[in-house]
Amino acid sequence: MPSPAHVLETAIYVDDLDAAQAFYRDVIGLEEIRREGDRHVFFRCGPGVFLVFRPEVTERGPEPGALPIPPHGARGPGHTCFAAEPDGIEAWRDRLGRAGVAIEQEIAWPKGGRSLYFRDPAGNSLEIAEAVLWSPAKEE
Amino acid sequence: MPSPAHVLETAIYVDDLDAAQAFYRDVIGLEEIRREGDRHVFFRCGPGVFLVFRPEVTERGPEPGALPIPPHGARGPGHTCFAAEPDGIEAWRDRLGRAGVAIEQEIAWPKGGRSLYFRDPAGNSLEIAEAVLWSPAKEE
Numbered sequence A, B: 001m002p003s004p005a006h007v008l009e010t011a012i013y014v015d016d017l018d019a020a021q022a023f024y025r026d027v028i029g030l031e032e033i034r035r036e037g038d039r040h041v042f043f044r045c046g047p048g049v050f051l052v053f054r055p056e057v058t059e060r061g062p063e064p065g066a067l068p069i070p071p072h073g074a075r076g077p078g079h080t081c082f083a084a085e086p087d088g089i090e091a092w093r094d095r096l097g098r099a100g101v102a103i104e105q106e107i108a109w110p111k112g113g114r115s116l117y118f119r120d121p122a123g124n125s126l127e128i129a130e131a132v133l134w135s136p137a138k139e140e
Helices: A017-027 A089-098 B017-027 B089-098
Strands: A007-013 A031-036 A040-045 A048-053 A079-083 A105-108 A114-119 A125-129 B007-013 B031-036 B040-045 B048-053 B079-083 B105-108 B114-119 B125-129
Touching: A007 B007, A007 B125, A017 A031, A017 A040, A017 A048, A048 B079, A079 B048, A089 A114, A125 B007, B017 B031, B017 B040, B017 B048, B089 B114
Parallel strands: A007 A048, A079 A125, B007 B048, B079 B125
Antiparallel strands: A007 B079, A031 A040, A040 A048, A079 B007, A105 A114, A114 A125, B031 B040, B040 B048, B105 B114, B114 B125
């Protein structure tokens, strides 16, 4: 019975691609793969990729002659969490502070692990969390 | 300069949590972690987790006495791609067919790698892709 080894693409939607490109590259520190006009900007992150789309474009579906990628596109604040590793929560708190990004919330989870919550320029809810939060040992 | 090791949480939004729970568990084959009422159902997937939320609940923010998790919640078709590995595209085509899930599109990418596109019960655009699609060697 097939089961996927991992998530390969995590997608989020934004209104302003320039602002998102700068934020995910310079504040989150993701490696940019490529940007396509005002449609998307893609980043590498661990074994997968992080895809930032403008729904106004992707929900229209492919242009004539383009690959027939099915339409999609969500509105409103989505959510993504990045692993705090390898640098750790303190390094991230410092980095976000230096970048002028407000920490909306900090949570110390009852079973272990800490999270920082903040927003990307489009208002998506982002989280940096210690991966121990999701270790199987925490889930009995 | 911190950079996250990987995406820890990939989120998607649905209207019907029962339908989503059955689909992601029985068709996609994800390991369920837990469900919380009509708010969410969480699954494990590789080094991260896949979170399925009902935006009607999450956009209201926490209930009194609950952990102060910031509100979020998107509407409209989102997108997630799962790695075809370790079973391969053919096994996935068979599995989706047996489950009665229509393949909306198949794409053989110009630089290598194949994708199957289909919809979850909420209309989100899902993809199963060969991970070679995003190998750095394809991105020169």
